[in-house]
Amino acid sequence: MVGFDFTEDQIQRYSRHILLAEVGVDGQAxxxxxxxxxxxxxxxxxxxxxYLAAAxxxxxxxxxxxxxxxxxxxxxxxxxxxxxxxxxAPAARRVLRSLNPDCRVDAYPGRLSAAKLGTVMRGYDAVLxxxxxxxxxxxxxxxxxxxxxxxxxxxxxxxxxxxMAVLPGDGNPCYRCFVPEPPPSAMxxxxxxxxxxxxxxxxxxxxxxxxxxxxxxxxxxxxxRLLLYDALHGSFRTVARRRxxxxxxxxxxxxxxxxIEYEDECRPDGQCCADGESCS
Amino acid sequence: MTKIxxxxxxxxxxxxxxxxxxxxxxTFVRFKLEIDKLGPGDRLEVILKRGxxxxxxxxxxxxxxxxxxxxxxxxxxxxxxxxxxKQ
Numbered sequence: 080m081v082g083f084d085f086t087e088d089q090i091q092r093y094s095r096h097i098l099l100a101e102v103g104v105d106g107q108a109x110x111x112x113x114x115x116x117x118x119x120x121x122x123x124x125x126x127x128x129x130y131l132a133a134a135x136x137x138x139x140x141x142x143x144x145x146x147x148x149x150x151x152x153x154x155x156x157x158x159x160x161x162x163x164x165x166x167x168a169p170a171a172r173r174v175l176r177s178l179n180p181d182c183r184v185d186a187y188p189g190r191l192s193a194a195k196l197g198t199v200m201r202g203y204d205a206v207l208x209x210x211x212x213x214x215x216x217x218x219x220x221x222x223x224x225x226x227x228x229x230x231x232x233x234x235x236x237x238x239x240x241x242x243m244a245v246l247p248g249d250g251n252p253c254y255r256c257f258v259p260e261p262p263p264s265a266m267x268x269x270x271x272x273x274x275x276x277x278x279x280x281x282x283x284x285x286x287x288x289x290x291x292x293x294x295x296x297x298x299x300x301x302x303x304r305l306l307l308y309d310a311l312h313g314s315f316r317t318v319a320r321r322r323x324x325x326x327x328x329x330x331x332x333x334x335x336x337x338x339i340e341y342e343d344e345c346r347p348d349g350q351c352c353a354d355g356e357s358c359s
Numbered sequence: 360m361t362k363i364x365x366x367x368x369x370x371x372x373x374x375x376x377x378x379x380x381x382x383x384x385x386t387f388v389r390f391k392l393e394i395d396k397l398g399p400g401d402r403l404e405v406i407l408k409r410g411x412x413x414x415x416x417x418x419x420x421x422x423x424x425x426x427x428x429x430x431x432x433x434x435x436x437x438x439x440x441x442x443x444x445k446q
Contacts, residue, residue, distance in 0.1 A: 090388065094384065098387060098391070100422075100423055103395070104391060104392060104395040
């Protein structure tokens with residue numbers, strides 16, 4: 080991309096990227112021209128969004144329908160104590176715009192139905208799933224599959240986290256090749272309520288890294304691997320992921336031909352459980 | 360016209376960038392911004408200071424796949440002719 084005109088401020092701001100042979104002038108121009116939609120502006124989303132904005136991703140979408148609660152601040156580093164009670168998406172937008180005015184940030188504070196999410200996704204190059212519940216996770220991954228958008232998805236619980244990329248194209252496993260259906264509700268958010276605050280920071284940061292790699296077209300993707308992080312053991316490992324020929328979504332005889340909306344049984348941080356168990 | 364005369368004319372047209380006013384790592388950032396404007400095989404003349412600049416910058420230039428064609432000492436500053444690599 081010969082002749083991309085950086086301003087003096089941009090030369091300073093992105094100098095440490097420009098120095099890298101794998102990024103350089105072209106790569107930074109790619110980042111400034113890229114658009115990324117982040118679903119969930121909580122613990123994962125906070126870290127991912129801050130690094131994407133800092134990196135100069137030119138257009139960022141932030142979708143989250145919750146408001147900031149005091150219990151969020153132990154890990155959701157986008158927000159300050161004075162944000163408690165405010166909607167997350169516009170609060171995140173303010174922080175990101177103030178971090179980097181090069182970024183156009185669109186906030187989606189409302190509920191995104193399957194149809195609406197598909198329409199929104201079409202306007203972005205890549206999607207990050209930073210949600211904390213299975214209904215959203217499946218909605219986002221199915222939608223990304225049908226819209227043929229690369230998806231970088233991560234999840235955390237307690238001291239552990241996992242990450243993978245789900246990339247369009249034959250040969251790449253989809254999210255449902257790995258988890259065909261949402262697990263029973265007892266296994267979902269409620270039991271995952273405890274989390275060491277820095278762990279979603281690690282995984283959200285890795286989501287930003289993998290997304291930036293996809294935008295740049297550099298390095299090895301996580302498209303056929305799963306990354307596992309164990310904070311207590313201080314270890315990372317990757318395991319191979321393969322396509323499931325019987326996958327209900329991308330298999331040879333798919334049973335899912337449109338996006339399914341599962342019921343949202345457990346509200347994040349809502350301390351409520353579908354089966355009445357204590358979430359504390 | 361001889362090959363040498365051609366090369367001289369080419370060099371006379373080559374872009375020149377004075378990096379003596381910058382400190383590491385902005386020196387190399389400025390170099391990258393300039394070389395990026397050129398095509399493979401084009402030449403860029405770079406002025407570097409004695410000391411850290413002349414010690415480090417040519418090494419980084421080579422590491423990015425460009426060629427150093429000549430280095431001329433001009434009373435404390437160095438005139439370095441770089442030919443842009445393929446990448």
